[in-house]
Amino acid sequence: MIVNKIEPQGYCGGVIHAIKMAMDAAKDPSIKKPIYMLGQIIHNSNVIKDLERYGIITIFEEGLSRLLLLDKIHSGTVIFSAHGVSPKVYEKAKEKGLNIIDATCPYVLMVHKKIEEHLNKNYECIYIGTKNHPECEGVLGISDKIHFVSTLEDIKNLNINSSFVYATNQTTLSIFDTKALFDEIKRKYPNAYIDDKICNATTIRQLAMENQPSCDLCIVVGDKKSSNTKKLVEASKNKGIHTIFVENLEQLKKESLDGIHKVNVSSGASTPSYIVDEIIEYLLAHNE
Numbered sequence: 619m620i621v622n623k624i625e626p627q628g629y630c631g632g633v634i635h636a637i638k639m640a641m642d643a644a645k646d647p648s649i650k651k652p653i654y655m656l657g658q659i660i661h662n663s664n665v666i667k668d669l670e671r672y673g674i675i676t677i678f679e680e681g682l683s684r685l686l687l688l689d690k691i692h693s694g695t696v697i698f699s700a701h702g703v704s705p706k707v708y709e710k711a712k713e714k715g716l717n718i719i720d721a722t723c724p725y726v727l728m729v730h731k732k733i734e735e736h737l738n739k740n741y742e743c744i745y746i747g748t749k750n751h752p753e754c755e756g757v758l759g760i761s762d763k764i765h766f767v768s769t770l771e772d773i774k775n776l777n778i779n780s781s782f783v784y785a786t787n788q789t790t791l792s793i794f795d796t797k798a799l800f801d802e803i804k805r806k807y808p809n810a811y812i813d814d815k816i817c818n819a820t821t822i823r824q825l826a827m828e829n830q831p832s833c834d835l836c837i838v839v840g841d842k843k844s845s846n847t848k849k850l851v852e853a854s855k856n857k858g859i860h861t862i863f864v865e866n867l868e869q870l871k872k873e874s875l876d877g878i879h880k881v882n883v884s885s886g887a888s889t890p891s892y893i894v895d896e897i898i899e900y901l902l903a904h905n906e
C-alpha cells in the first residue's frame with residue numbers, strides 16, 4: 619500500500635498555545651486549585667483525557683452555554699478554551715472570584731476585536747458561523763445586534779438598512795463555502811467591508827486537501843466535533859474522492875481496506891500526531 623501523509627500535520631499554533639497554558643497552570647503551585655476547563659479546551663477527547671491526568675477538570679455538558687457551565691464552578695481557576703468566550707462569561711467568572719486563564723486563540727481574539735471596533739463605529743455587523751459552535755457563542759455574546767448567518771438563505775433574509783456593513787466569520791469554516799457566502803453579502807450590500815478571518819492553519823489544510831495526489835481512499839483523522847477537521851472531510855469529498863473520517867486507529871480497523879492500494883492521510887489542527895502515526899504504521903503493516 620502506498621501511504622501519502624498530507625502535510626501539514628500536527629497541532630496548529632492556537633492549540634499548542636492553549637495546551638501549554640493549561641499544562642503550565644497545572645504544574646504551577648502558585649495557581650489556585652482546582653483548575654477547571656470551561657468547555658472542551660479543544661475538540662479532541664484524547665487531549666482532554668491527557669489533561670485530566672494533570673488534574674484539570676473539564677466542565678462540559680452538551681447544549682449548555684459557557685455562561686451556564688460557569689454555575690458549576692465555585693472556586694479555584696477557570697481556563698477559557700481556544701474557542702473564546704463572550705464578555706458576559708468573563709464578567710461572571712470575575713464576579714465569582716475565580717482566577718482566570720484565557721487560552722483563546724489569537725485568531726479568535728482578533729475577530730472579537732474587529733467586531734467590537736465596527737459596532738462602536740455604528741456598523742451593522744454580519745457574522746458567518748456554525749450554529750451552537752462555542753466560537754460563535756463567544757462572538758455572538760458581544761452584542762445582540764450582530765446578524766448571525768450560516769447559509770445563503772439566511773443572507774437572503776437579512777434586512778439591513780445601512781451603507782455601513784461589516785462582514786466577518788468563524789475562523790474554521792470551509793474556505794469554499796465562505797467565499798460563496800461573502801459573494802452573496804457583497805451582491806446584496808455592495809459597500810460591505812468583507813473581512814475574511816479563516817485562520818491560516820484551516821486554509822492551508824483545506825488547500826492541501828484540494829491539491830492532494832490521486833488515491834483510492836483519503837483518511838481524515840480527528841475528533842468528530844472538530845470544525846476544521848469536518849471541513850477537511852468536506853473538501854476531500856467535494857473532489858469526488860472516497861473519504862472516511864476516523865477519530866483513532868480503533869475506528870479505522872472497522873473499515874474495509876479491500877482493494878485499496880493508495881491512501882492519503884490528513885488530520886485536523888487539533889489531532890495529536892501520535893494518533894496519525896499509529897494509523898500510518900497500521901496502513902503500512904497492512905501492506906505486508
Ligand code: SF4
Nearest residue numbers: 630632723725789817
Ligand atoms: S484552528 Fe485556527 S482558530 Fe482554531 S485554534 Fe487553530 S489556529 Fe486558532
